[in-house]
Amino acid sequence: MYADIIIKNGLIVDGDGTPGRNADLAIKDELIVALGDLTNWQASTMIDAAGKVVSPGFIDPHVHHDEAVLTDPLLTCMTSQGVTTVINGNCGFSIAPLKHQGRLPAPLDLILDADRPRFSSYAQYRQALEADPPAVNAACLIGHGSLRINEVADLSRPADASELKRMQQALDQALSQGGLGVSTGPFYPPARAATTAELTAMAQIAQAHGKLYATHMRDEGDHVVDALNETFQVGRDAHCGVHVSHHKCAGLANHGMSAITLPMIEKAMKAQDVGLDTTPWTASATMLNSGRHKQATRVIVSDSERYPEMAGRDLADIAAQWGVSLDQAVERLIPAAGIFFIMDEKDVQRILSFEHTIICSDGIHKGSHPHPRVWGTFPRVLGHYRRDVKLFTLEQAIRRMTSMPADRFGIGRRGRLAVDHFADVVVFDPDTIAERATFQKPVQPAAGIEHVFVNGRLVWDGQKATGARPGKHLDKTAPTQVV
């Protein structure tokens, strides 16, 4: 038998959580064509993976690379950590459909530059992606905040009846054109005035398409319990699956709250379709003037339009240098983004090890000093949290970044190593895998990721991007599952 590529002697971890086994894997064109003892097979490329793990490519269900997939299509920050599929359009903000010209309201300005062309329909965005594809597969949620920016005349109030109807129609159209689901971000100013009923109206459209409602909840700090209840209510009222994005308990006063929120989620899951993801860090990152700095023990400025030289410096140092308060420094620096140390390590570990939690990076690929999660999330889970802290087994860690996100978002024939599945495959060294990105030096490829294939093509060779861009636009193809 003949294949294009055979990966020999590796520890095959299939993504389902079943124990790894030593076997060979064959790829032909864009598919996995055989698994097992392939001694008699021939291939033009043979890779010896003895001592290495062979895993499904990682699926990052929560990133903000909507623009980056077009402007930096090699997306080395993703492929170098083993990610083969990204889901964009999160936190209520997608760059399509978008009619608004000129300066965009924050945080959309963190994702899309003001001078970039607008995609007034999701179909246009999808066409651009398919005409000039990235190295990774890309799916995209449709952002309720973006729909609000398009349709609601005054963002400081709830949508009126005709605006709501237009948003529903626009969402319906975008989901017909390949949007993976709807995302909301009532935490953020453009959507803060949205009522629970307005969010529910969005979820009803997602439900009609059999797709998910993902949310950056209204509050992840003092009112995280209320925000969870609101999210569950939206799901119940719309009969729609709801997904809590980057679950966290922010602010010193809320450290330890995951001991309450996780049982709430577990209880809700018994009655309705609920899921969640999280990042493996105590620091988050978002627009600087989000109010997060009031909850943080430390803030690093990651980007400032007016003071780009401040990127990488502590907000407290900048304020001291200027002789102003933190709030005044924020006002001077914006438009700007920051990294906020707001979580407790115990909460991070409790949320990560909760059996239903999916791993995400929440990365924003912008500025000279991003959060290290942009380059290091998945290796950090497989290195630090799996190997060193021993939060979970190798098989369970991989499951949280492969079959679980695939099942949750309905991405068929990916997230598992199986015959006739697409050949999104990672080969890594389980003993050396680690993030190299740090808060001081955040732009660093990870250690230990040796080969990354997307649709059967090598995109990362262990040292550099190969230049191949075999990524596809992905829509929902399989039923979603409660994970």
Ligand SMILES: [Zn+2]
């Ligand atoms: Zn978010």
